Structures are given as structure tokens and as C-alpha cells.
Amino acid sequence: MLLGVIADDMTGATDVALMLNRAGMRTVQVIGVPAPGAALPEADAVVVALKSRTNPVAEAVADSLAACEALLAAGARQILFKYCSTFDSTAEGNIGPVANALMRRLGAKLAIVCPAFPANGRSIYQGYLFVGAVPLHESSMKDHPLTPMRDSNLMRLMAAQAGTEVGLVDYTTVLAGPAAVKARLAKLEADGVRYAVTDALTNEDLMTLGHAVSEQVLLTGGSGIAMGLPQNFRRAGLLPERPGPQDIQAPAGRAGIISGSCSTATRGQIKAALEAGYPALKVDPFALVEGRQDAAGLAAWALAQPADKPFLLYSSDDPAEVAAVQDKLGREKAGGIVEHAFAEAARLLAEGGVTRLLVAGGETSGATVLGLGVRTLEIGPEIDPGVPWTRVVDGPEMVVALKSGNFGAPDFFLKAWSLLR
Numbered sequence: 001m002l003l004g005v006i007a008d009d010m011t012g013a014t015d016v017a018l019m020l021n022r023a024g025m026r027t028v029q030v031i032g033v034p035a036p037g038a039a040l041p042e043a044d045a046v047v048v049a050l051k052s053r054t055n056p057v058a059e060a061v062a063d064s065l066a067a068c069e070a071l072l073a074a075g076a077r078q079i080l081f082k083y084c085s086t087f088d089s090t091a092e093g094n095i096g097p098v099a100n101a102l103m104r105r106l107g108a109k110l111a112i113v114c115p116a117f118p119a120n121g122r123s124i125y126q127g128y129l130f131v132g133a134v135p136l137h138e139s140s141m142k143d144h145p146l147t148p149m150r151d152s153n154l155m156r157l158m159a160a161q162a163g164t165e166v167g168l169v170d171y172t173t174v175l176a177g178p179a180a181v182k183a184r185l186a187k188l189e190a191d192g193v194r195y196a197v198t199d200a201l202t203n204e205d206l207m208t209l210g211h212a213v214s215e216q217v218l219l220t221g222g223s224g225i226a227m228g229l230p231q232n233f234r235r236a237g238l239l240p241e242r243p244g245p246q247d248i249q250a251p252a253g254r255a256g257i258i259s260g261s262c263s264t265a266t267r268g269q270i271k272a273a274l275e276a277g278y279p280a281l282k283v284d285p286f287a288l289v290e291g292r293q294d295a296a297g298l299a300a301w302a303l304a305q306p307a308d309k310p311f312l313l314y315s316s317d318d319p320a321e322v323a324a325v326q327d328k329l330g331r332e333k334a335g336g337i338v339e340h341a342f343a344e345a346a347r348l349l350a351e352g353g354v355t356r357l358l359v360a361g362g363e364t365s366g367a368t369v370l371g372l373g374v375r376t377l378e379i380g381p382e383i384d385p386g387v388p389w390t391r392v393v394d395g396p397e398m399v400v401a402l403k404s405g406n407f408g409a410p411d412f413f414l415k416a417w418s419l420l421r
């Protein structure tokens with residue numbers, strides 16, 4: 001392995017894994033802290049997906065260090081601590097404390113702080129983070145329920161969280177190229193500065209920065225900073241030319257869709273699948289509670305359908321219906337019972353010969369992956385922005401795509417299959 005990535009949430013992990021994959025690194029995503037001593041799969045880059053953004057600080061630090069240990073043991077030469085491009089963090093951190101701990105573990109003297117992601121409108125100028133045309137603290141992030149961002153100055157934010165001085169690699173230096181950035185970083189390090197916020201407005205800037213940090217053992221930033229890293233390994237002769245994947249090998253077997261997502265995009269995708277004549281069964285939370293439906297029955301129904309079209313198991317409903325269910329059962333119980341049924345059904349479906357599975361819904365995906373006993377996914381081609389096919393590395397032989405609610409075009413459930421070999 002060349003690059004180890006520690007991501008502070010699940011969708012962020014997929015995001016950075018896709019970025020690396022597109023740039024020609026074979027990438028796998030590991031869900032949760034790897035068990036001590038467990039071997040990580042062979043790949044150019046391994047991304048460990050943690051839930052460390054809003055955990056108590058001590059937990060976030062411990063999980064990140066455990067992930068770092070596993071990545072180093074598997075041969076990682078460089079570690080990227082990946083957080084959100086809007087620097088989502090609480091007043092206590094967790095970005096600063098986690099970065100400090102990784103820095104100590106890796107013996108790094110200085111690390112860059114670069115959440116810039118120009119493709120999504122996140123840019124940094126004079127150390128201030130912008131979301132589109134407005135500074136971070138004027139964007140909708142100011143009202144985020146868990147991580148409200150009320151300051152846009154990354155030097156100030158990082159200095160407060162990490163308890164140390166933070167410097168700047170300004171835009172003029174970035175424009176001057178990798179050598180100038182390197183010199184600036186060396187100067188900051190010599191002055192005893194521990195972190196350097198890097199200005200970046202375009203992908204080209206991220207490529208310059210990526211080039212300049214080839215020898216830094218620890219990097220911190222958003223998925224944008226990953227863009228320039230594969231090229232470093234290629235220049236060093238460590239990474240062969242690999243085109244980004246166009247399709248993915250799927251074992252022979254049946255195809256199906258599980259959807260517990262009630263988001264607008266998913267409901268549109270279900271409508272398109274119904275119109276295309278996919279055999280479909282609607283899952284009713286009340287029927288699950290009353291025992292009129294259960295996981296075994298759902299799986300048996302799916303496996304009994306003609307195999308020429310993917311089957312569709314869905315509980316997705318419009319907001320009024322969901323509210324009515326939640327009123328009667330409670331939000332947690334309603335969600336839990338549906339997730340549990342889908343998780344168990346997924347396990348039975350894999351046993352019954354399903355090898356190609358699309359799952360819609362963030363929570364639903366989490367539960368399904370758990371039900372399948374999957375911890376490691378190899379990233380394949382992107383179906384729609386942010387949603388790749390993945391191959392299960394350590395569970396049943398199958399490919400899965402995990403789609404969070406609002407992702408994907410209306411024909412997502414129709415077109416995804418054409419990327420499978």
C-alpha cells in the first residue's frame with residue numbers, strides 16, 4: 001500500500017476513495033476501526049471510514065490512532081487525515097486533537113490544512129474558507145445541527161482546536177509552483193509552526209499543493225487534496241499507470257435493489273424502476289410489526305421472481321405516510337424495524353445467490369452492510385457522482401452499490417447494471 005487515508009465519516013470516505021480511484025489508484029474502503037492485527041487488503045490506497053467527526057474527542061483520537069496503526073502496519077508511506085470540505089467540527093475539535101495525535105504518532109513536524117474542493121465550490125483565500133461566493137460562517141453551515149461553523153478563518157479555527165500556532169501558504173506562493181510551496185513549508189517548519197493552511201482556488205492549485213507535499217508523512221484536508229497525490233507515487237516509480245475503472249467484474253448471479261430511503265431522489269428512481277416493469281414488493285412497517293411480513297418472506301419473494309430483471313424491495317414512501325408510521329410507532333422504532341428487516345433479508349438474498357445489490361439510503365446501507373458481514377469494499381466505477389459500484393472483499397462474493405438518499409439521477413436503478421461485467 002502507498003497511501004493510507006483516515007476519513008472522519010462514511011460518505012467522506014467514499015468521496016476520497018472515488019477521487020483516488022479516478023486518479024488511477026486501486027482503492028479499498030474499510031468500514032470502522034480495523035481489528036488489531038487484522039490484515040488490510042492489498043491495494044494502492046486504503047481508506048478507513050470512521051465516525052469520528054462528532055464523537056467525544058477521546059474516542060475520535062483513539063479510533064484515528066488505531067486506524068493509523070493498521071495502515072502503517074500494512075505499509076502506508078503517507079497518511080491523509082480526511083475531513084469535510086467545510087471543516088465540520090465542534091468547538092472542541094475533533095480535527096485539531098486528531099491531527100495532533102497523528103502528528104505525534106508519525107513524528108511529523110508540520111502538516112498542511114487544506115479542505116479546499118473547488119469542484120464543490122469550496123475555496124481558500126488568505127486562509128479564509130469560502131462556500132461558493134460566501135465565507136463559511138455566512139453559509140448554511142452556520143446553522144448545522146451538530147457542527148455549526150461560525151468562523152471562516154482556518155488559521156484561527158485550527159489554532160484554537162490544536163492549541164498551537166498555524167501559518168499560511170498564501171495564494172501567490174501557490175501560483176509560483178511546487179518548489180515555492182515547499183520552500184514556504186520548510187520556512188514555517190523551521191520557525192516552529194506546526195500547521196500550514198494552504199490557499200487553493202482551482203484544481204490546478206490542488207495539483208501544485210499535492211506535488212509539493214510528496215514528502216510530508218501526514219496531510220490533512222478534504223478529498224480535493226487527494227487529487228494530486230497519485231501523481232507523486234507515479235513520479236517515484238511506485239505506481240503503474242492504471243486507468244480509472246470503466247466497469248467492474250461481478251460474479252454470476254441475480255440482481256436486486258433494496259430501498260429504505262424515503263428521499264425525493266430515491267422515490268423518483270423507484271418510480272422509474274416500477275415503470276420499467278421491475279418486479280417490486282412494497283415493505284410496510286406495520287406489516288413487519290404485526291408479523292404479516294418478515295425478512296425471510298421478503299427474501300423468498302425476491303428469489304422467486306423471474307431473474308431477467310432486478311427485483312425491488314422498497315419501504316420508501318412519501319413524507320405524509322412516513323410521518324403517519326412514525327406517529328404510531330415512534331421514529332426510532334419505525335426506522336429500526338425496517339432497517340433490521342432489510343439487513344436480515346440482504347443476508348438471506350446473498351445466501352440465495354444474489355451477487356449484485358443496489359442499496360438506497362444512508363442508514364439502510366449501514367444496516368445492510370452490517371447484515372452482510374462486510375467490512376471491506378473495493379471501489380469500482382462511479383454510477384453517478386458520489387456512488388460507485390464496490391466489490392465485497394471480505395464477505396459474500398458480490399458487488400454492491402450504496403446510495404445515500406438524495407444521490408443519483410432518476411434512471412439510477414436502470415442504468416447502474418450496464419457497468420457490470
Ligand code: ADP
Nearest residue numbers: 260261263315325335338339361362363364405
Ligand atoms: P436517506 O439516505 O434517504 O436518508 P436512510 O436509509 O438514511 O435514507 O433513512 C431512511 C430511514 O427511514 C431509515 O431508518 C428507514 O428504516 C426508515 N424508513 C424507511 N421506510 C420507512 C417508512 N415507510 N416509514 C417510516 N420509516 C421508514
